[in-house]
Amino acid sequence: MILHYRHPADDWNRALPLGNGHLGAMVWGGARTERLDLNEGTLWSGDGPLHVDAPPPGALDRARELLRLGRWHDAQALMETHFTGRSPEAYQPLGTLTVERPNRPSGAGDGYRRALNLTSGVHTVTQPGERREVFVSHPDRVLVLRWEADEDTVWRVALTSPHADLSRVWDAGRGEVTLEGRGPLTVHPQPTYAPGRGVAFHAALRVTGDRITSGQEGLCVHGRTLTVYVAASTSFRAWNLPPDDSGAADRCAAWLDRAQALGYDSLRAQHVADMTARMARVHLDLGPDDRVDTPTDERLRAVRAGASDPGLHALHVQYGRYLLLGSSRPGGQPANLQGLWNPHVQPPWCSDYTLNINTPMNYWPAEVAALPECALPLHALTADLSVAGQDVAREWYGAGGWVAHHNTDLWRMATPTDGSASWACWPLGGAWLALHGWEAYLFRPERAVLERIWPALSGAARFALDWLVTQPDGTLGTAPSTSPENTFLDGQGRGCAVGVSSSLDLDLIREVCGAARQALDVLGVADEGVQLQLDDALSHLPRPAPGRSGSRREWAHDPPPAEPGHRHLSHLYALFPGALVPENDHVTREACRVALEDRLSHGSGHTGWSAAWIAALHARLGDGASLHTALTRVLSQSTHDNLLGDHPPFQIDANFGAAAALLEGLLHSHLGGPGRAWLRLLPALPPAWSDGAVRGLRARGGLKVDLAWRGGQLAQVTLRRSSGDPAQPTDLHYRDQHTRILVPSGQSLTLGPALTPLPSDPLPLETA
Incomplete structure (x- = not known):
């Protein structure tokens, strides 16, 4: 490597x-x-948190009234007048x-x-x-x-x-x-x-x-x-x-x-x-690497010219792991937009923590790629914001819990930034961060992990409950609502960012409230009032339905987009990184696929992190060929000669997003409940990587997973339990095969292509 x-x-x-x-x-x-x-x-x-005055009384109610009347443009003007703040400070x-x-x-x-x-x-x-x-x-x-x-x-x-x-x-x-x-x-x-x-x-x-x-x-x-x-x-x-x-x-x-x-x-x-x-901890082999002696920049130029190089894809994944180790260690700060490396006194986008995709993407590979300790700085940031954001939730929105918006910095800024409502007026950054703590628990289902992340998770859910408003049809929704950095056209053809119930809002609230509800049961917290509120909210949250042209809609009123090829894919959060679209929900999966194809047909993926997100969505859809195309696009169009991601300019999230996307193509484990492992093996294996192996992946449910494949077919899988309940069954899926097994603690279990146990490992994964 x-x-x-x-x-x-x-x-x-x-x-x-x-x-x-x-x-x-x-x-x-x-x-x-x-x-x-x-x-x-x-x-x-900077040298400490700066205070930003809260909006005047009644401003939020006035914005909601304008939205009820469909006056999107006026609502946005009001939000930008009263609900924006200051720029974050900059990494130096x-x-x-x-x-x-x-x-x-x-x-x-x-x-x-x-x-x-x-x-x-x-x-x-x-x-x-x-x-x-x-x-x-x-x-x-x-x-x-x-x-x-x-x-x-x-x-x-x-x-x-x-x-x-x-x-x-x-x-x-x-x-x-x-x-x-x-x-x-x-x-x-x-x-x-x-x-x-x-x-x-x-x-x-x-x-x-x-x-x-x-x-x-x-x-x-x-x-x-x-x-x-x-x-x-x-x-x-x-x-x-x-x-x-x-x-x-x-x-x-x-x-x-x-x-x-x-x-x-x-x-x-x-x-x-x-x-x-x-x-x-992780070994990855995507086939013969006959270009290992070729300089890296020359390999990259060959890929740009159309060459196939499985070894470079494997190296890119390991580079993502290396960069996470280099930029995010316990006791330090989380990886920012440039990881740990920035030469500018005025860096692009302040080299800050951008919570509406970029900071979460930095940590997509942490658990699955066997670097959970690297996520601890992110959990510490979340814990800090859960304190810093309490006053903001109360003073700005009259809500309990805590809130964070689309940017934060070393000083844990929890207020909105300045500028357009399309990015500033989005109060669900805290929910997204809290869900990373929940992910840590799903990968290592131990009570101590859940107790550590519970204060931030419960506070994010509390804010979500208070942020919801009842819609005319009796469902719950969010108003005002933005879909990060995107805009739609109003009836007069004007670009607007502020609407009602973006799909991302509903998806994040469903996940964070669902996680809090499950956590209450696991922890045995007897709070009937909170349980009832969570249950009621979850039962009244609508699931975004297909909208225009069969695509998953981005806002509840399904307006035409102002930028059809927008770089953000927020309305597809439910598919990835969320876990809200089961494989048997064919309607939603098809709506997601159509939405993805629509974005691509209009030029989305022109930034490095966006191209990486597209790759991850293909992986969740089980489309190995498109996954390979998307990952190749990341390398050929959004990667510098030193393999660092290119927004442009340099931004490190593409490195982490692409690594997570490739591994998602080899292993799904996102549909099990707390403590339960639900694994789909080689769900989006690209045809170009017909022979290979991976060792050391982590799966939700507390398992380590080794895989080998030959001729595009599963050859063997070895499971090891690293945590979790050995009495909790593991569901294994490979194409149309399914089995349910128990994985004992401290032992490994190897299965063959028919998902039947083998007496020993017939293929040495270390050299596969």
């Missing part, structure tokens, strides 16, 4: 990412100068580490190779006469660079930052460079710095070599081996506490002291063990 190239990166979008969930680096791999662009996960603009770059070997030629000649090993998380550059390695250690919280030369040389080492009011000191006696500064107080409309305000940062590096002297901008290291250790920290403490400038320097010093005491070999060994243990 290696990305490799014949030449250095010539811009940021060709550099390769390293990260430990806290400290990130984009490594350029220059022939003479190594450049590493650095990020620290808590370095954002930390700085740049440059290490130059000035007595070496600048060009990369024959024998140059740079590579990123996904299993070990080590970046290497090799060329005649030298070897270079870089990694960012999660166990030891440092970045480490080792540069070895075959002859005595000199390296220049410097650390810079794009931020104002910097303090930079280098000390040859200690072999140390320190960099201190502050992020901007805001970046809207321009970066603004204020003395003593903003998040302070401290970065420090130490070098070892034969002799160390001071240079013009940093240190000069003489010898044949250079080792650089880098640590960084900020003054951020918590979303609801002011930054504390004390402590960051001491933390960095402690990490560097420990790193130097351990030494390069021990640090590398601990880092590799940490990465390998996690990356090795």
